[in-house]
Amino acid sequence: MMKKIICLLVFISCFSLQHAQAQEIMLPLVYEEGIDLSDWLMSEKLDGVRGYWDGQRLLSKNGIPFNPPQSFTKNFPDFEVEGELWGGRGTFEKTVSIVMQKDAHIGWHELKFAIFDVPKATGGFEERLNIAKMWFGRHPSEFVFVIEHKPATSEEYLQNELKMIEEVGGEGIILRKSGSFYRPGRSKDVLKLKNYSDMEAVVIAHLGGEGRNGGRMGSLLVELPLDKLRFKIGSGFSDAVRKNPPPVGTVITFKYYGFYKSGIPKFPSYLHENFNYE
Numbered sequence: 001m002m003k004k005i006i007c008l009l010v011f012i013s014c015f016s017l018q019h020a021q022a023q024e025i026m027l028p029l030v031y032e033e034g035i036d037l038s039d040w041l042m043s044e045k046l047d048g049v050r051g052y053w054d055g056q057r058l059l060s061k062n063g064i065p066f067n068p069p070q071s072f073t074k075n076f077p078d079f080e081v082e083g084e085l086w087g088g089r090g091t092f093e094k095t096v097s098i099v100m101q102k103d104a105h106i107g108w109h110e111l112k113f114a115i116f117d118v119p120k121a122t123g124g125f126e127e128r129l130n131i132a133k134m135w136f137g138r139h140p141s142e143f144v145f146v147i148e149h150k151p152a153t154s155e156e157y158l159q160n161e162l163k164m165i166e167e168v169g170g171e172g173i174i175l176r177k178s179g180s181f182y183r184p185g186r187s188k189d190v191l192k193l194k195n196y197s198d199m200e201a202v203v204i205a206h207l208g209g210e211g212r213n214g215g216r217m218g219s220l221l222v223e224l225p226l227d228k229l230r231f232k233i234g235s236g237f238s239d240a241v242r243k244n245p246p247p248v249g250t251v252i253t254f255k256y257y258g259f260y261k262s263g264i265p266k267f268p269s270y271l272h273e274n275f276n277y278e
Helices: 002-019 092-099 106-110 125-138 155-167 239-243
Strands: 026-030 040-045 049-053 081-086 112-117 144-146 172-177 185-193 197-208 217-223 230-233 251-256 269-273
Touching: 040 155, 040 185, 049 092, 081 092, 092 106, 092 269, 112 125, 125 144, 155 172, 197 230, 217 239, 217 251
Parallel strands: 026 185, 112 144
Antiparallel strands: 040 172, 049 081, 081 112, 172 185, 197 217, 197 251, 217 230, 251 269
């Protein structure tokens, strides 16, 4: 499966040279304790592929056109909406394999477009999101839902919500400041909260496994791009990834929990291979 994904990625990268039109989107900063949460709204951070509907086409965050069937976008609006193409918790790689295909196919029906903003609308966050709610109230789609947000209220409440989300396999929380305007780039009005950090590394080698993983990849030897530190990642892999691991030279994302004195990340665990259009 991963080899097929890589081949399709090459095709899409070439295709995008003539067709890409990058969107200026708003991106989150990392949440830090101590802020006044009285005017913040929260929702689960969905681990999918970001999508941007420009009123006619569904694009990646880098402006590369996706190719969903017309049945998927049938009741989409004639204005721009932004969201996450999501197949459910723990389905990132499956979602990627669906959206990467160059031809429209029925596999898109396994996904939902989870809308979290209306970028070109005027007004604060709640006003903008309400425009999407009203549209899909009049034009229902089985492949769309508008993400519900609720008040964060307090640090204790926020941490309890994060714990419950993580216990059911969720990734984390997104916080949006009530009444905030849409501003492209990293915004202090959108924050992400997770119990772990993540970063990128380059695959240097595949290391063979033992026992249950005999005959397939047991761990990856990776290198941090900036300081060139090398270490192994041996957890977080599905059976499919162990059979077809990310090729040498590929950039991957992994999660970790702080650093050792040597600078090597603590308890690194594989998350996913990186994709240019994500």
